[in-house]
Amino acid sequence: xxxxxxxxxxxxxxxxxxxxxxxxxxxxxxxxxxxxxxxxxxxxxxxxxxxxxxxxxxxxxxxxxxxxxxxxxxxxxxxxxxxxxxxxxxxxxxxxxxxxxxxxxxxxxxxxxxxxxxxxxxxxxxxxxxxxxxxxxxxxxxxxxxxxxxxxxxxxxxxxxxxxxxxxxxxxxxxxxxxxxxxxxxxxxxxxxxxxxxxxxxxxxxxxxxxxxxxxxxxxxxxxxxxxxxxxxxxxxxxxxxxxxxxxxxxxxxxxxxxxxxxxxxxxxxxxxxxxxxxxxxxxxxxxxx
Numbered sequence: 148x149x150x151x152x153x154x155x156x157x158x159x160x161x162x163x164x165x166x167x168x169x170x171x172x173x174x175x176x177x178x179x180x181x182x183x184x185x186x187x188x189x190x191x192x193x194x195x196x197x198x199x200x201x202x203x204x205x206x207x208x209x210x211x212x213x214x215x216x217x218x219x220x221x222x223x224x225x226x227x228x229x230x231x232x233x234x235x236x237x238x239x240x241x242x243x244x245x246x247x248x249x250x251x252x253x254x255x256x257x258x259x260x261x262x263x264x265x266x267x268x269x270x271x272x273x274x275x276x277x278x279x280x281x282x283x284x285x286x287x288x289x290x291x292x293x294x295x296x297x298x299x300x301x302x303x304x305x306x307x308x309x310x311x312x313x314x315x316x317x318x319x320x321x322x323x324x325x326x327x328x329x330x331x332x333x334x335x336x337x338x339x340x341x342x343x344x345x346x347x348x349x350x351x352x353x354x355x356x357x358x359x360x361x362x363x364x365x366x367x368x369x370x371x372x373x374x375x376x377x378x379x380x381x382x383x384x385x386x387x388x389x390x391x392x393x394x395x396x397x398x399x400x401x402x403x404x405x406x407x408x409x410x411x412x413x414x415x416x417x418x419x420x421x422x423x424x425x426x427x428x429x430x431x432x433x434x435x436x437x
Contacts, residue, residue, distance in 0.1 A: 168296070169290070169291065169292035169293075169296045169300065170292070170296045170297075170299040170303065171300065172300070173292065173296070173297060173301065173304070174299075174303035174304040177274060177300070177301065177304035178304055178307060178308075181270065181304070181308065187273075188308075191265070191266050195262050195312050195315075196319075198258050198261075198262050198316075199315075199317075199320045200319050200320070200323055203251070203255055203320060203323050203324070204323045207247055207250060207251060207323070207324070207327045208327055210243055210246050210250060211243050211244075211328065212243075244328075244332055247327070247328045247331060251324040251328050252324075252337070252342070257389070258320075259320075260345075260350055260386075260392070261386055261389060262312060262313075263312045263313040263354055264309065264385070264386055264389060266308050266312045267305050267308060267309030267354050267357065267358055268357055268358075268361055270308050270309070271301075271357075271358045271365065272364075273365070274301045274304055274305055274362070275362065275365040275366045275426065276365045276366075294423075297426055298362070298425075299423075301426070302362065302419070305358050306354065306355065306358060309354045309358075310351065310354065313350055313354070317338070317342075321337050324337040325337050340401065341400070341404060344401055344405065344408070345404065348405065348408040349392065349408040349411065351412075352408065352411035352412040353385065353389050353392070353415070355419060356385065356411060356414055356415040356418050358419075359415065359418035359419045359422040360385070360418065360422070362422050362425065363421070363422040363425040366425040366426050367425060392411075
């Protein structure tokens with residue numbers, strides 16, 4: 148009886164594996180390899196921890212701990228340098244409390260885009276060229292999956308780490324801000340509405356847009372080093388644009404944020420469609436790299 152149950156269970160698991168979409172199988176395999184490659188993801192984790200937790204916590208703690216009246220006045224000038232419509236929104240508008248609020252809500256905004264972009268870029272630069280260097284490109288090229296399914300699997304394997312980094316970084320940064328600045332301005336206040344729009348609407352298409360460029364490059368070059376260098380050059384303008392966008396999203400209000408996000412989604416979908424044509428079985432075998 149137990150052997151029958153065991154065989155039925157194995158058959159059920161085998162049928163489920165067969166029923167899984169090929170793209171998800173490819174993405175899951177890549178993610179497992181990424182988890183096992185500690186020398187790859189540990190430095191990226193340290194970078195994310197520094198920018199989302201350590202540096203903001205240190206700066207906010209230092210600003211909030213200032214007791215010198217002259218220095219507090221200078222910090223208050225930080226709030227005064229903001230646009231007038233934003234000054235009205237700053238809680239604790241004078242001294243260290245106002246400066247801490249302005250720093251937390253407005254000046255750290257670009258980190259929400261730059262750090263996840265860096266993580267996804269690093270993963271995406273290796274996802275296709277890595278198959279050829281590991282010798283698994285031939286297996287993937289001769290698999291039943293279509294070229295479009297292969298591309299979609301590689302895309303998911305690159306997007307998930309970036310989106311995961313954004314979500315966890317957003318959570319950690321929110322806790323840091325509320326624990327350090329919250330008591331000075333009357334309680335927990337973060338994330339603000341603009342931050343929700345930034346993280347949920349503006350950030351995702353910028354990561355997808357960067358990955359579309361990187362995957363197209365990774366499919367064409369002949370080595371991981373070349374892919375890394377080319378992707379760095381290609382994504383640098385996107386990072387600069389993302390920096391400005393994230394600041395303007397919080398400085399100019401929700402209308403501009405939704406407009407920028409909508410345009411970014413259109414650009415990302417077009418770029419992803421174009422990049423899907425770069426993945427071919429010949430390139431996975433190393434015969435189409437240029």
